[in-house]
Amino acid sequence: MTDSQDKDFTDEDLYDDEFEDTQKDKYLTFDIGKSVYGIEIYYVIEIVGIQKITEVPDMPDFVKGVINLRGQVIPVMDVRIRFRMKQREYDDRTCVIVVRNDDTTIGLLVDTVKDVLDIPENDVSPPPKVSEGNSRRFIKGIGKSNDEVKILLDLNKLLFDETLDSLPNSSQS
Amino acid sequence: MDFGQDILDEFVIESREHFEHIEDEILELSRQKESPDRELVDKIFRSIHSVKGAAGFLGLDQIGRLTHVMETLLSMVRSDKMKPETYFINSLLAGVDILNIMLEDVDQSNEVDISSVYDRLNDLLKGADYREVRNDLKTDICLENPDEWEAGLKINRLALKNLPSAHRFLYILKYDLLELSKTLGKSPVLLIRELLDIGEIVDSKIEVCSRDLSEGLPEGPLKYFVLYSTSLTPDIIKSALQVSENDIIPIDKEKLLDTDAGSLNINSVIMPSVLPEQAVSEPHPSPIPKDRDQQETAPAGDASHSEIAPSVLPKQAASERHRSSVPKDRHQQKAAPAGAASQSEERHDIRVDLEKVDLLINLVGELVIAESMVTNNPDLAGLELENFEHSAQNLRRITSDLQDVAMSMRMIPLSKTFRKTVRLVYDLSNKVGKKCKVELIGEETEVDKTVIEHITDPMLHIIRNCVDHGIESPEERKAAGKPQSGVITIEAKHEGGEVLIRISDDGRGLNRENILEKAMRVGMLKGNKDYCSDQDIFRLIFEPGFSTAGKITDVSGRGVGLDVVKRNLEKLKGRTDVRSVPGKGTSMILRIPLTLAIIDGMVVRVGTASYTIPMLSIRESFRPDFAQITAPMDEQEVVKVRDKLISVVRLHKLYNIVPRHTELHKGILINVTSGNRSVCLFADEIIGHHQTVIKGMPSYVASARGISGCTIMDNGDVSLILDVGSIIDMSERDI
Numbered sequence: 001m002t003d004s005q006d007k008d009f010t011d012e013d014l015y016d017d018e019f020e021d022t023q024k025d026k027y028l029t030f031d032i033g034k035s036v037y038g039i040e041i042y043y044v045i046e047i048v049g050i051q052k053i054t055e056v057p058d059m060p061d062f063v064k065g066v067i068n069l070r071g072q073v074i075p076v077m078d079v080r081i082r083f084r085m086k087q088r089e090y091d092d093r094t095c096v097i098v099v100r101n102d103d104t105t106i107g108l109l110v111d112t113v114k115d116v117l118d119i120p121e122n123d124v125s126p127p128p129k130v131s132e133g134n135s136r137r138f139i140k141g142i143g144k145s146n147d148e149v150k151i152l153l154d155l156n157k158l159l160f161d162e163t164l165d166s167l168p169n170s171s172q173s
Numbered sequence: 174m175d176f177g178q179d180i181l182d183e184f185v186i187e188s189r190e191h192f193e194h195i196e197d198e199i200l201e202l203s204r205q206k207e208s209p210d211r212e213l214v215d216k217i218f219r220s221i222h223s224v225k226g227a228a229g230f231l232g233l234d235q236i237g238r239l240t241h242v243m244e245t246l247l248s249m250v251r252s253d254k255m256k257p258e259t260y261f262i263n264s265l266l267a268g269v270d271i272l273n274i275m276l277e278d279v280d281q282s283n284e285v286d287i288s289s290v291y292d293r294l295n296d297l298l299k300g301a302d303y304r305e306v307r308n309d310l311k312t313d314i315c316l317e318n319p320d321e322w323e324a325g326l327k328i329n330r331l332a333l334k335n336l337p338s339a340h341r342f343l344y345i346l347k348y349d350l351l352e353l354s355k356t357l358g359k360s361p362v363l364l365i366r367e368l369l370d371i372g373e374i375v376d377s378k379i380e381v382c383s384r385d386l387s388e389g390l391p392e393g394p395l396k397y398f399v400l401y402s403t404s405l406t407p408d409i410i411k412s413a414l415q416v417s418e419n420d421i422i423p424i425d426k427e428k429l430l431d432t433d434a435g436s437l438n439i440n441s442v443i444m445p446s447v448l449p450e451q452a453v454s455e456p457h458p459s460p461i462p463k464d465r466d467q468q469e470t471a472p473a474g475d476a477s478h479s480e481i482a483p484s485v486l487p488k489q490a491a492s493e494r495h496r497s498s499v500p501k502d503r504h505q506q507k508a509a510p511a512g513a514a515s516q517s518e519e520r521h522d523i524r525v526d527l528e529k530v531d532l533l534i535n536l537v538g539e540l541v542i543a544e545s546m547v548t549n550n551p552d553l554a555g556l557e558l559e560n561f562e563h564s565a566q567n568l569r570r571i572t573s574d575l576q577d578v579a580m581s582m583r584m585i586p587l588s589k590t591f592r593k594t595v596r597l598v599y600d601l602s603n604k605v606g607k608k609c610k611v612e613l614i615g616e617e618t619e620v621d622k623t624v625i626e627h628i629t630d631p632m633l634h635i636i637r638n639c640v641d642h643g644i645e646s647p648e649e650r651k652a653a654g655k656p657q658s659g660v661i662t663i664e665a666k667h668e669g670g671e672v673l674i675r676i677s678d679d680g681r682g683l684n685r686e687n688i689l690e691k692a693m694r695v696g697m698l699k700g701n702k703d704y705c706s707d708q709d710i711f712r713l714i715f716e717p718g719f720s721t722a723g724k725i726t727d728v729s730g731r732g733v734g735l736d737v738v739k740r741n742l743e744k745l746k747g748r749t750d751v752r753s754v755p756g757k758g759t760s761m762i763l764r765i766p767l768t769l770a771i772i773d774g775m776v777v778r779v780g781t782a783s784y785t786i787p788m789l790s791i792r793e794s795f796r797p798d799f800a801q802i803t804a805p806m807d808e809q810e811v812v813k814v815r816d817k818l819i820s821v822v823r824l825h826k827l828y829n830i831v832p833r834h835t836e837l838h839k840g841i842l843i844n845v846t847s848g849n850r851s852v853c854l855f856a857d858e859i860i861g862h863h864q865t866v867i868k869g870m871p872s873y874v875a876s877a878r879g880i881s882g883c884t885i886m887d888n889g890d891v892s893l894i895l896d897v898g899s900i901i902d903m904s905e906r907d908i
Contacts (some may be wrong), residue, residue, distance in 0.1 A: 005607070052889075054782070054783075054883070054891040055781070055782050055830075055894065056893065057827070057830075057877050058828075058876060058877045058878050059874055063874060065891075066870075066874060066883065066893065067890050068885050068891050070539075071538075071539045071542070071885065073870075074871055075873045088432050103872070104872065104873055105871070106871075106873055121221075149806070
């Protein structure tokens with residue numbers, strides 16, 4: 001029952017204006033390598049520890065496979081590899097951030113989860129024109145919080161951009 | 174008090190139920206042109222009548238009009254004034270079709286253009302020789318009771334005569350709908366349904382300005398009067414319908430029949446209270462009363478004679494029996510058996526949202542996994558836990574029973590799908606000018622609902638082919654020494670874990686040469702045709718773009734068809750097969766797993782990955798000897814099993830995994846089949862065998878080749894289910 005309740009809960013979130021307002025400008029931040037990244041809290045369903053991943057063949061390297069989230073089978077993506085960074089051994093700090101965008105529920109493998117930050121819109125600047133690494137195309141903006149820089153990600157691009165465009169979006173789930 | 178939409182919804186659902194059977198019944202009637210079965214006609218009549226009643230109640234005028242004319246037509250068949258000719262049947266079917274359309278969007282039903290069908294039915298009515306019926310129709314008797322209601326309740330002699338013969342009693346019932354829904358929580362629709370269960374509503378009346386109850390009930394008492402015909406005595410009806418004595422007015426049917434058209438004060442036809450003893454002591458007659466026999470044998474034309482000379486031969490008087498009011502005749506009519514429906518065993522069911530059932534099944538699936546994770550928990554290993562074992566055993570039994578029950582909730586009989594085919598064949602054979610009969614065997618076979626949804630189209634497709642290509646024209650059949658009318662047999666049965674549906678016709682059979690020629694021409698088949706077995710050639714008809722039909726007909730022949738069948742079946746993990754004997758006919762065999770929700774599978778390990786192979790597709794598993802393995806020049810390894818050479822598919826190569834073993838004789842080979850093709854899958858080892866709920870692959874990763882879904886194993890890990898058919902396809906493409 002738990003996971004359907006979870007779903008209901010997020011559904012309500014989607015339609016409850018008041019709730020949306022309290023979620024506005026809130027970001028969940030996490031570490032990958034030396035940088036701190038953030039995604040809008042609105043998409044986040046839950047955070048779970050690393051668990052056994054079943055590999056799925058024919059997937060791009062950053063799709064590590066599927067996990068069993070209390071009876072629901074969801075794919076997981078290693079964000080490091082998505083950014084073309086070197087794979088790192090998973091340890092007890094490794095987290096899976098379960099996010100949902102439209103009908104896709106997916107787990108994001110990150111080095112570690114930090115906290116939830118409030119970054120108002122005027123503290124967010126557009127992504128730099130030139131930036132090192134492959135993560136640039138997933139960046140929505142650069143947020144400033146307490147003089148620290150957080151890289152805010154565009155979840156939609158992170159999930160579906162280019163390399164995955166060839167994936168047929170069949171409605172099997 | 175908001176049940177406007179509810180009432181409409183309920184009406185639609187119920188009408189649908191009525192129409193579902195009506196189509197078959199009408200088709201059945203078409204086979205009894207000369208002597209229509211009275212009970213069958215009664216059944217159709219009653220269904221249409223119920224819909225008409227409710228439609229009038231809800232202000233659905235168009236539906237009311239259409240059902241009214243259909244009802245009148247049927248009542249003419251009922252009284253032998255009309256024969257169910259083909260045109261008659263087709264018109265009725267057209268009526269049912271348009272009614273179904275109107276039911277789709279019942280709110281707009283009053284805007285639907287029914288004129289063409291309505292006129293067609295009406296013309297039938299006009300064209301018929303129905304002098305007597307017309308006379309009867311004209312005899313509108315208006316029951317008046319100025320104290321109670323303004324307008325009278327209407328009944329005409331035709332309706333009166335057509336009441337089921339078991340209905341010995343006629344009442345006027347008084348209800349206060351508002352009171353009813355307040356105190357008993359009974360909605361008008363519920364009331365009507367109750368009434369229709371045990372009798373017939375002849376006419377009804379509501380004392381209210383607007384008849385459209387979908388707007389909700391107005392304030393104040395809402396009087397509802399029903400002219401009600403039933404077989405129940407006043408005593409029983411009181412308790413059955415929960416009506417107080419004062420609200421039941423028994424009506425003397427005979428007096429009513431003797432009355433001419435016009436208004437009639439109700440007081441003159443009130444029946445003196447019926448003695449219950451009299452009702453009970455009446456002898457129960459033989460199932461078929463004498464007068465019905467007579468009626469069936471009476472020539473249709475005779476009826477008009479008897480109008481002129483009311484008391485001639487009893488045979489001629491048969492259809493006049495209501496009016497002749499000879500006590501003996503009446504007696505027989507009264508004593509006729511009750512409707513068949515009331516005798517058949519009652520089935521209790523409730524309507525449940527499919528989503529709820531699915532949720533339940535999912536949860537039960539989780540429960541099964543959770544149960545096994547608890548009882549096989551590694552923490553328990555090596556412990557002596559007698560009591561725990563005992564309880565665990567119990568839990569296991571209950572979960573497994575629960576799973577069976579939950580799964581059975583999704584199972585529904587194939588009969589509905591089968592019945593669709595009857596109509597299809599009827600329509601098609603008329604269209605192409607062939608004569609076909611359908612024989613249904615095993616329509617009670619139960620299959621998962623999803624399976625039914627997916628096989629309906631393929632089945633209809635195959636049947637279309639049967640009629641169009643399989644069955645010959647009557648002339649051809651005659652020349653071939655076959656009966657003019659072709660037979661299409663549709664058979665379903667359970668076989669192992671599968672349901673088998675066989676659709677066969679006794680037509681001309683597949684033409685091996687034609688298929689070969691066509692296949693060579695479009696390049697589907699290369700090489701020497703002499704090597705092809707019949708099976709291989711016949712299977713070509715399932716390929717896309719294949720159609721040997723000389724001309725494209727309205728029915729089939731555009732070269733899309735059987736490949737759709739194959740594709741649909743593959744989605745269901747089903748298989749198709751075809752058998753054909755020239756001149757004798759063709760059989761299409763569809764094999765489909767009983768359910769899509771549960772898999773019985775063998776788990777194999779390759780490197781660190783584990784895969785589930787459906788048990789149904791496994792033939793055997795073995796560790797090969799050196800001597801069995803051959804690797805020819807093109808590197809496609811083959812293994813010799815008994816006399817057959819089977820190619821090997823290395824799962825680790827297919828899926829790019831680092832395996833523990835690369836030598837065939839150290840791992841294990843699993844011989845799997847799909848249709849008539851077979852390969853050996855190479856894996857490290859077999860881990861076990863399990864039965865669990867199938868889950869779809871998340872769409873994000875659904876592009877994985879050769880994977881049909883996934884399942885959660887006892888230890889909570891996810892295992893991918895291999896799709897043997899597409900793995901074989903993949904390996905063949907590689908060669």
